[in-house]
Amino acid sequence: MQASVIVFPGSNCDRDVAVCIEAAMRKAPLMAWHGDSDLPKSDLIILPGGFSYGDYLRCGSMAANSPIMREVVAQAKKGAAVLGICNGFQVLTECGLLPGVLMQNKGLNFVCRDTRLTVTNNKTAFTAQYDAGEEITVPVAHNEGNYFADDNTLKRLQDEDRIAFTYAEGDNPNGACLDIAGICDPSGRIVGMMPHPERRAEAALGGEDGKRMFSGIVEALS
Amino acid sequence: MKATIHITLKNGVLDPQGKAIENALGQLGFGGIDEVRQGKLIEINLSESDPEKAEAALTDMCEKLLANTVIENYQIHLDGEA
Numbered sequence: 001m002q003a004s005v006i007v008f009p010g011s012n013c014d015r016d017v018a019v020c021i022e023a024a025m026r027k028a029p030l031m032a033w034h035g036d037s038d039l040p041k042s043d044l045i046i047l048p049g050g051f052s053y054g055d056y057l058r059c060g061s062m063a064a065n066s067p068i069m070r071e072v073v074a075q076a077k078k079g080a081a082v083l084g085i086c087n088g089f090q091v092l093t094e095c096g097l098l099p100g101v102l103m104q105n106k107g108l109n110f111v112c113r114d115t116r117l118t119v120t121n122n123k124t125a126f127t128a129q130y131d132a133g134e135e136i137t138v139p140v141a142h143n144e145g146n147y148f149a150d151d152n153t154l155k156r157l158q159d160e161d162r163i164a165f166t167y168a169e170g171d172n173p174n175g176a177c178l179d180i181a182g183i184c185d186p187s188g189r190i191v192g193m194m195p196h197p198e199r200r201a202e203a204a205l206g207g208e209d210g211k212r213m214f215s216g217i218v219e220a221l222s
Numbered sequence: 223m224k225a226t227i228h229i230t231l232k233n234g235v236l237d238p239q240g241k242a243i244e245n246a247l248g249q250l251g252f253g254g255i256d257e258v259r260q261g262k263l264i265e266i267n268l269s270e271s272d273p274e275k276a277e278a279a280l281t282d283m284c285e286k287l288l289a290n291t292v293i294e295n296y297q298i299h300l301d302g303e304a
Contacts, residue, residue: 058290065287094290101292108238148235148293
C-alpha cells in the first residue's frame with residue numbers, strides 16, 4: 001500500500017498526519033511537493049491542514065490549481081482514497097472533488113478548540129471503525145470552516161448519505177449548514193472534514209478519537 | 223488593455239464581514255444604511271487588444287480561479303467601457 005501526503009507551501013499539519021499514517025501502516029508515507037507534476041501511484045492521498053499559499057484569493061484556491069492537484073484529481077477519479085483535513089477540505093471543494101465551499105466562520109473569529117462530533121456515516125472508506133451515531137471529540141482550528149452549499153446540494157448530500165460528520169447539537173463552531181463538519185463523495189472514498197483527527201490520535205494529545213480514521217483507512221485498503 | 227473584475231457574494235449568501243462593517247458604521251453614527259456587502263476587486267493588465275478575445279479569456283480566468291461560482295458572482299469591465 002502506498003500513501004502520499006501532499007505538501008503545499010504553508011501546509012503545517014503534513015508531518016503530524018504523516019506520523020499518524022506511519023503508525024497505522026508501519027510505513028512512512030511519501031511526502032509529495034506541490035510543484036511536482038508527477039505523483040507515484042497512491043492508494044491513499046492526504047491533503048493536510050495549514051494555510052496553503054497563505055490562503056490568498058480564497059482558502060485552498062491556489063492549491064487546487066497547483067501542478068500536483070491535477071495528478072491527485074486524476075488518481076482520485078481512478079479510485080484512490082483521498083482525505084482532506086481542514087485546509088485540505090477547502091482544497092477538495094475548490095478543485096471540485098467535493099461540492100460546496102468553506103466560508104468564513106459566522107462569528108468572524110478563528111476558532112481553535114475541541115468539538116464534539118457525531119459520526120453520521122460510518123460506511124465511508126475512513127470511518128468504518130466508528131459506530132454509526134458515535135460521538136467523538138476532535139479539535140478544530142480554522143477561520144473558514146463554515147460549510148455552505150445551495151439547498152439542492154445540501155438535500156443531495158442528505159439523501160445520498162454523504163454527510164460523514166456533524167458537529168454535535170449546540171457545538172457548531174462556525175455556522176456550517178446542517179452542522180456539517182465533514183462530507184464524502186458518492187463512493188465514500190473521498191472525505192473532507194474541518195476537524196483535525198491527527199491532533200487527537202494518541203493519548204499524549206488528550207485522546208485517541210481521531211486515530212481510527214487512519215487505522216480505518218489502512219484496514220480498508222489492506 | 224486593462225480589465226477590472228468585481229467579485230461579489232451572491233444574494234442570500236451570508237457575508238459576516240459585510241455585517242461587521244455595517245455594525246461598525248452604525249456605531250460611528252452613520253444612519254440610513256440598509257445593508258453592506260463586501261467583495262473583491264482585481265485589476266489585470268492584458269497584452270490582448272481585441273476586446274472580445276480579452277473578455278473571453280477573462281471569463282475563463284474567473285470561472286477557473288478568480289471567483290468561486292458556488293458563492294460568488296463576477297463582473298468584468300474592460301478599460302474604455304462605461
